[in-house]
Amino acid sequence: MTRLSIDKINEYEKEFLEDKRNIVAMNAATYNGVQKVARDVNALKNEPFAFNVDIKNGEVTNQKQSGRCWMFASMNVLRNIVIKKFNLENFELSQSYTLFWDKLERCNYYMEAVIEKANEPLEDRVMDYLMSDLLSDGGQWDMFVNIVKKYGLVPKYAYPESQTSSATVQLNKYLCKILRKYTTELRDAVQNEGVKKARELKEEVLKDVYNVLTSTLGQMPEKFDVVLHDKDGKLIEDKGMDAHSFFDKYIGVEIDQYISLINSPTEDKPFNQTYTIKYLGNIIEGKIVKHLNLPIEELKKAAVKQLKDGYPVWFGCDVGRSSVVEDERAMLDTKAVDYESLFNVDLKLSKEDALDYGYSMMTHAMTFTGVQMNGNEALRFKVENSWGEKFGYKGHFVMTSDWFDQYVYQVVVNKKYLPEKLRKAYEKKAIELSPWDPMGSLA
Secondary structure: OOOOOHHHHHHHHHHHHHOHHHHHHHHHHHHHOHHHHOEOHHHHHOOOOOOOEEOOOOOOOEOOEOOOHHHHHHHHHHHHHHHHHOOOOOOOEOHHHHHHHHHHHHHHHHHHHHHHOOOOOOOOHHHHHHHHOOOOOOOOHHHHHHHHHHHOOOEHHHOOOOHHHHEOHHHHHHHHHHHHHHHHHHHHHHHHHOHHHHHHHHHHHHHHHHHHHHHHHOOOOOOEEEEEEOOOOOEEEEEEEOHHHHHHHHHOOOHHHEEEEEOOOOOOOOOOEEEEEOOOOOOOOOOOOOEEEOOHHHHHHHHHHHHHOOOOEEEEEOOOOOEEEOOOOEEEOOOOEOHHHHHOOOOOOOHHHHHHOOOOOOOEEEEEEEEEEEOOEEEEEEEEOOEOOOOOEOOEEEEEHHHHHHHEEEEEEEHHHOOHHHHHHHOOOOEEEOOOOHHHOOO
């Protein structure tokens, strides 16, 4: 190892001050901030909010101070079915309802993992990983499917938002404290009294978790009435529905037909192969999180096909990269922010290297609700976010095709939009990846 010398630092400063462009950049960035100064004005002007495939999907939703983007994006896909089927102006499913069941199930999932790893030292990499992020809000499409199949769905008014569901930090702290307290007791129980005793203790803990969730999110509805008016004022009414009968009648989609496609162009993940991630899930008896890895062009083609057929598309991306999000404009464009010109440095990084070296991974889920096509070429996409109407075009973003290529990692589509050979590829046995693999990141 070599030290950084003072002489070398003095040389850096001399060279910096000799270039007047550096002085301009310094004055501008220190006063206005890097993000504003690095914007490419021309790029922001070149992508209008206009699309020749445009799906109307009701009012934009708002996850507020929670990490439930994956749930909101999932429900934005499903609510479109209700809106179309019953000719509604707007409709929203309860995101608080799925939050409740996801938290309860994930506490069980975590404790089962602790029981399984009870004889491993705490320094074991898997144990360290499990305890580093016990109970985040993030999730995956297949985890949403697990909740729906086990618990159904309800309209938002049947189980509305609470202060806690809209700002989950404190709830997560309480639940994590419970889980940390009992991690040591579960390990001791396995080591000294056996797995059966540990599972008896786990049941006691889950009762406490249920009480916390009910206290903070509200009591679960057993029955509710559906009362809606369509665009023409016609009354739609169903008495005494439950979460499963509501899903069957008002949504009715074969949710298992929707599958996850990822783009991970890394050497360790060949295309046309399926992957799953160890310890990524929520419901023990549910389906595994399963992805089919494909070239980015295949993800784009499948998304466009579903959009052209009139259905929104769930997708996961790294939303913070090359993006400009303002009150009246939101652009996801690789040219939107030009740090290279501002700092006079080469920042080019391939998608493969960005994944392998930790620069980029999936951080957020949203919904495609439109696309601008030029023949068979997708020029830009309409994105429905879940941050309310304040940001962007009343809650919508514009995404360029180049940004899709670089920062979209996952789309979920009905498998009927895939060619037969890719549908067959999805049926392959999934290769299990390590829990810390970047494809295990949560939206």
